[in-house]
Amino acid sequence: MERALIEAASAAARGEIPVGAVVTDADGAILAACGNEVEARSDPTAHAEILALRAAAARRGGKFLPGCTLTVTLEPCPLCAAAISLFRIDRLMFGAYDPKSGGIEHGPRVLAHPTCHHRPDIVGGVAERECAELITGFFKNLRNPANSAGR
Numbered sequence: 085m086e087r088a089l090i091e092a093a094s095a096a097a098r099g100e101i102p103v104g105a106v107v108t109d110a111d112g113a114i115l116a117a118c119g120n121e122v123e124a125r126s127d128p129t130a131h132a133e134i135l136a137l138r139a140a141a142a143r144r145g146g147k148f149l150p151g152c153t154l155t156v157t158l159e160p161c162p163l164c165a166a167a168i169s170l171f172r173i174d175r176l177m178f179g180a181y182d183p184k185s186g187g188i189e190h191g192p193r194v195l196a197h198p199t200c201h202h203r204p205d206i207v208g209g210v211a212e213r214e215c216a217e218l219i220t221g222f223f224k225n226l227r228n229p230a231n232s233a234g235r
Contacts, residue, residue, distance in 0.1 A: 095119030105132035107140035110151040115140035162187030165194035179215025
């Protein structure tokens with residue numbers, strides 16, 4: 085989670101919503117680490133999870149990621165939850181829960197749906213306080229009128 089938090093902080097520094105994701109193999113080696121790039125790419129699907137999953141699969145030379153763990157700072161949204169299933173990730177670890185936009189423990193609970201083809205092991209709430217503080221601080225700063233002067 086430490087590396088995912090670094091990626092999230094880097095995303096925040098670039099003006100992106102601070103979400104970081106890391107894919108590790110069965111030995112714990114990092115295959116990919118990414119932060120959100122939605123604004124930079126003008127792509128609403130450029131979520132940290134999607135970017136990390138794609139990069140890890142490219143590095144491995146295949147479309148599936150068996151034996152891998154995805155660690156992300158925020159509960160994945162429904163789009164990312166579906167991607168996690170499609171990439172066949174063995175384990176999902178996430179930090180902060182997302183009652184508004186989450187797709188794992190909240191909202192549609194994509195991976196719990198009976199038609200889901202692959203469901204990884206899921207561990208939520210990892211370093212939850214640090215992950216939540218990063219994202220709530222980002223939005224608090226964004227809403228601060230003193231920070232929006234000149235925009």
